[in-house]
Amino acid sequence: MKKVIIDVDTGVDDALAILYAVNSKQLDILGITAVSGNVPLEQVNINTNKVLKLLAVEDQIKVYKGADRPLLKEPYHEFRVHGNDGIGGALDHIDIDIPENEVFAPDFIIEQAKKYKGELTLIAVGPLTNVALAVRKEPRLAEWLKEVIVMGGLVQSAGRGNTIPTSEFNIFADAEAAKIVFHSGMNITLVSLDVTRQVLLTEEHIEELQGSKYYDFVKNSTVDYRNFSINLYGINGCALHDPLSVGVALDPDIVQREKYYVDVETQSELSYGQTICDFRNLLKKEPNVNICVGVDHEKFLQTFLDHLKG
Ligand code: BDR
Ligand code: CA
Secondary structure (H helix, E strand, O other): OEEEEEEEOOOHHHHHHHHHHHHHOOEEEEEEEEOOOOOOHHHHHHHHHHHHHHOOOOOOOOEEEOOOOOOOOOOOOOHHHHOOOOOOOOOOOOOOOOOOOOOOHHHHHHHHHHHOOOOEEEEEOOOOHHHHHHHHHOOOHHHHOOEEEEEOOOOOOOOOOOOEOOEOHHHHHOHHHHHHHHOOOOOEEEEOHHHHOOOEEEHHHHHHOOOOOOHHHHHHHOHHHHHHHHHHHOOOEEEOHHHHHHHHHHOHHHEEEEEEOEEEOOOOOOOOOEEEEOOOOOOOOOOOEEEEEEEOHHHHHHHHHHHHHO
16 A cells, blocks of 8 residues: 655645545555645644544544644635635534644654655645645755655646635745745655545536535535535535545546646745746756646546545
8 A cells, every 4th residue: 555644734625635545445545744825834733633623533633733833934825715714613512532643744744754764655645834844854865755745836827716816825825835845856746736626526426425524524625615616616516626626636637747847936926936947948947846737527527436435
């Protein structure tokens, strides 16, 4: 089984990504690392532990808390999309005792990458603060990790960001961290909005889950998320950004990739967090990021629903 660590800022679609990863039974999840993002770190920790309890794997998979703020900028959260608690209040009924865990997330990532050199895939579906801290502390992480699958950015659909016109949330939330990661030498696949917007969970899909243990959670947690999407984009469905990143770990052929030089804008107020891809190699720099140029959305959605149905 592929060994993975999932770095999350749980978040509705982060929660769906965890459900998908665990239910696939095809990933050896060494741990889940938490980062400030959609909601503050403490809430990310609560949400993630609740999701693990919903899945009844709270004794097998541990959550490691990491950065409680971006490297340089002020925290930016996304309550509009994910609701006040980040998961649309959908797990209010679950009581948890959050286990004590003193290991800092970036240290956990370094430790596991060292232990499983060349074997570990990191799936990062929140701002890249934990990953940047880890690779700054231990640059050999770039050699040790097999792959880093990053949900973030947009490269082909310029102007169609989801936070500011140029920028996607995870990169916008900590562009300095993203810049460090993109230039770290890691083997990066960028699962950007260009492809994640092609995998939409609609109301009809959700109804297909009736009878499954996760139906209520999926339906209730996505209400705000779907309303936001209808109002802003006229789309009644939620883009499965983070689950698709897990999907890439499960089935690398679900996306088509091409490697280019990609950099991150950190100076401009107008375009902070923009991911700029040098498609024409005008800058003559070594390609550093595998971008996704296509996705088999039907196959992905079917697999996602099948795993959630159990
Ligand atoms: C990304 O931002 C977050 O709001 C989601 O969880 C996802 O990781 C999409 O832009
Ligand atoms: Ca996320």
